[in-house]
Amino acid sequence: AASPASGSVNPGSSVSSTITSTLTNGSAQTVNLTASGLPSGATATFSPTSINSAGGTSSLTIATAAATPPGTYAVTVTGTGASSTRTTTFNLTVNGPPGCSGTNSTDVAVPDNTTVESSITISGCAGNGGSASTVAVNILHTYIGDLVVNLVAPDGSTYLLHNRTGGSADNISQTYTVNLSGEAANGTWKLRVQDAASADTGTIDTWTLNLAGSTPPTCSGTNGTDVSIPDNTTVNSPITIAGCSGNASATSTVAVNIVHTYIGDLIVTLVAPDGSTYVLHNRAGGSTDNINQTYTANLSTEVKNGTWNLRVQDAASADTGYINSWTLTL
Template sequence: MVRLSMGCGGAMYTQTLILTAAHCVDNLGTGPSTSVGVTWGVVDLQDPTRTTRTSNYVHIAPGYNGDGKDWALIRVSQPIDSPLLKLATDTSLHSGSFTVAGWGAAVQGGPQQRYLLKADVPFITDTQCASAGGSYSGLIFNEEICAGNWTSGGVDTCQGDSGGPMFKRNAANEWIQVGITSWGIGCAQPGRPGVYTEVRYFANDICSAAASLGGCQSSGGLTVGNPGNQASTVGTAVSAVSHVASGGTAPYTWSATGLPAGLSISSSTGVVSGTPTSTGTFSVTVTATDSAVPARVGSTSYTWTVSSAPIPGCSATNGTDVTIPDLSTVESTVAVSGCAGNASATSTVAVSIIHPYIGDLVVSLVAPDGSAYVLHNRSGGSADNIDTTYTVNLSSEAANGTWRLRVQDAAASDTGRIDSWTLNLGGGGTPSCAGTNGTDVAIPDLSTVTSTIALSGCAGNASATSTVTVNIIHTFIGDLVVTLVAPDGSTYVLHNRSGGSADNINTTYTVNLSSEARNGTWTLRVQDAATGDVGRIDSWSLSL
């Protein structure tokens, strides 16, 4: 389930397509659009672990005119590794009760919600629904389906829930989307049920539209196995990484996005091979497209971390098992010596932990001076095991000394072990002259707020091609003035009320800061200069 920036909901149809209501995006029309912000993966919209994306295309149901056909697809700029909500293809689930969910108003005329709410609503036949009269008498049988407490009311979707899914479990215990929240008269009133787009009627049309945008939802169980997160080293050929598809109609055509430079995927076999040429952590999505018409797709996503070649003495591994008892904290250590200077801004920590419920775990790297860097904080729910390489900015830490991997089991019932871990400090050297502040700062209406980054240990002045990467969530960026303030108080305007009604700023600005000393406290100042909209600084990074 996702929340859309205009105040609607939606469901993940594929990892790049969101199914929502046409009336939510009717003002945008069909075509390229970067106007829709997407929040996924959380109950609390302010949860810092939320995943956000921006749209790059909107497709509205052909022939939509406000009466029926209330569905649309939104394609996002990067895949979201999300479970998918399958669509109903027949009426076999049209009985009993359905589940509805959203962040809309909890009462008629009330405010939108910060936390996701859900409720169960009983099925109502088309004939009974149409008997409510008024607008209901125009109910379009087959295209629309109704649900709600007919006699007593009290439970319903409401303003702000539009576009969200109505769903229930099938005989195989799978969640199936039956409807899309569309319209109603008021909220939760007796004899005035909620009306939902009947997705089984439009399933083929939705699939055909999706095929033109990257691929239809998996049908017949087309899935791609996940090989797990990958780690490799610049200049060293990777061991071939294979991908396996099942279901759909063979043969499959393979593609990939986000691969590190120097790597490629075979379109016929799905094998990734090559030699990485640059460092970094990359979000990789591998997709299999089958031979059906229209084509069906399955995909999987994972991270691929490419590290610099270890310099002797600047990396270490501890392969000794350490048991993680229930509700305990344990540590494993590595000692680094002979590594000059500070650690790298792109140091890596490769962690292998065996545990049946990783949502119980908090995993931290503890530097020799006691500073702690949280790598994993109770995410992942009931998933098994952590096999991940984390990239960490350790440029403020001396490389030499004893480093500790600390693992806390913070909930009852499961145990495990640290299997092994490897620390690569990137060879030390001069600390990176860069910084990031990922702490959210609310931007109230008609206000000015700031976020700071403190830099030290950087020699001389900043570069003439310094960069400032700004991520601001806001529903009307034409309200905003965004300024970088140097330690000496000099100001550099990055964004000055341009963009009109567009949502969000996700931009990297190049700024000549050659007259400014690198060291000191740098400030991002954001002014909301017009009424009607609010937002937040999501994160920003400075590289001098």
């Protein structure tokens, strides 16, 4: 058994639990302890590494790295003895960066007749969500009439966003406004997507949750309108921020999803309202397809309000693509 059986931690920090054993039958034996199911960058240590099955205890410490991805993970603790093996689970929650918004741009496949989830962990956001919180969803899927899409709050409450509408149309790229004033902001939120029919499949491409609502105003935005990127051409996709006071953060984020073969052709730049430019991607990646990445930019000298642009230059011939969506959080 693990006590406590769950814990939360900020990336780069550690959390502990006491592992105990109880003899229920037979003779006492030495039990060796191991852990599995850890997220990327996390390590588990036991002190001591083995215990007596008749009431032995060990301290489990799980240390995370700064880059450990936010989310909730079921860590399996296994005790292996000479004649038996037993397990218990410690639920580890890795907090997201402080703030009231988050983006998950990791692709999640949506097979036929299956329900899948993509999570965002919010931490450091005081109080409840806003009455006009937003959920920006980008799902690549043929025949969106197959899909049921819900936002799932940390307490398990569900908010229906899309219910098998749209018929044979392809893809959902839409921002939904949801009253989340009854929900605590901090915790793990999930986008749950059900494919309720056969023949068409797809992918959760990216989604952004902003819990600030309209009071105070949100200081993030998403543009999910496709913008074609022809050969040897520069294009822009705008996001207008309004009602936000002061300057942007030193850790502002730009979540970019560009569909393009041979990303070594591309120069991607964030353009501030005053015309200042911040290069995010400069012809790296060679023949790799597509850019699906969240960049951190120091925008602390820039006023939040105004029209921001994602500028994409195709600087070579033979490969083309399009800006699929992007999200700016200031």
